[in-house]
Amino acid sequence: MSTEQHAIQVRGIKVQVVRKAIKNLHLGVYPPNGRVRVAAPLAISNQAVRLAVIGKLGWIDRQRAKFQRQPRMSKRELVSGESHYFLGRRFRLRVTEQVGSAGQGMRLSRSYLELVVRADSAVAHRERLLNDWYRARLREVAFPLIQQWQAKLGVQVAAWGIKKMRTKWGACNAAARRLWLNLELVKSPPECIEYIIVHELVHFRFRHHDERFRSVMETYLPGWRNRREHLNTIPLADVARPR
Numbered sequence: 001m002s003t004e005q006h007a008i009q010v011r012g013i014k015v016q017v018v019r020k021a022i023k024n025l026h027l028g029v030y031p032p033n034g035r036v037r038v039a040a041p042l043a044i045s046n047q048a049v050r051l052a053v054i055g056k057l058g059w060i061d062r063q064r065a066k067f068q069r070q071p072r073m074s075k076r077e078l079v080s081g082e083s084h085y086f087l088g089r090r091f092r093l094r095v096t097e098q099v100g101s102a103g104q105g106m107r108l109s110r111s112y113l114e115l116v117v118r119a120d121s122a123v124a125h126r127e128r129l130l131n132d133w134y135r136a137r138l139r140e141v142a143f144p145l146i147q148q149w150q151a152k153l154g155v156q157v158a159a160w161g162i163k164k165m166r167t168k169w170g171a172c173n174a175a176a177r178r179l180w181l182n183l184e185l186v187k188s189p190p191e192c193i194e195y196i197i198v199h200e201l202v203h204f205r206f207r208h209h210d211e212r213f214r215s216v217m218e219t220y221l222p223g224w225r226n227r228r229e230h231l232n233t234i235p236l237a238d239v240a241r242p243r
Contacts, residue, residue: 008046010053013060017049025052026208027060030167034064039208066232078126084113086137088189095126106133131183135162138186138193145197146179152220155204169231172200174207188231195227 004019016037025048026039040049053060076082082093092112097119098104104121106129107114117126139162150157158177165171165182172179179200185193198221206213217224 004042008050010050011057015053017046022208024210025049027052027056029060029063034067036060078115078123078130085187086113087141087186105129134183134186138162138181138183141190141193142181142197145194149198149201153201153205155201157201170196170200172203174204177204192227192231195221195224198224
């Protein structure tokens, strides 16, 4: 599908306009800072887009205010006593320093995460160990959910992976049958991880968030909107928050 992108200003708000070969205009406001994006049919003029945005200014302001009110975490330094999240629970970090590199890594207990590292290890190295552990745990949770839901929805995933994304919880390429999950999802409850997986797999069938998309979501995952809202209550990481 061919696309054209540019930006316009509407009463002090920057609006990203993406023109596609679609029938209807779609307006969205995205975390972390309330980025406004319009997907518009190729034939619609900038003035028509501008009027559509003006008509939704009240809703846009409410959405942006909600994102600004979300709690935000300070930058993590990977030292003992910090709070870190895993599957919707908050854990205290316990850093155990040792001589030598053998046995470095993460361990999970009931109330804390233990990071075993060399005494002289840099923050970047500690972060890498934590992210490697997060990635493995997210893969353990996501794999059975993907297997389950591709069967329920009648779709087939050719490949899937985990990576850091700045603006999305998940992404897919329906034509190639690829699915990507944001590593940050591992910090959310399992039901939220499930929601994102279902959301992206439904996009294998329907590209846009139209009535058909919403109908399938409601049929197969009632209460999906509550799961989406819960994702927006989780404290923001120091990096940009995905949608």
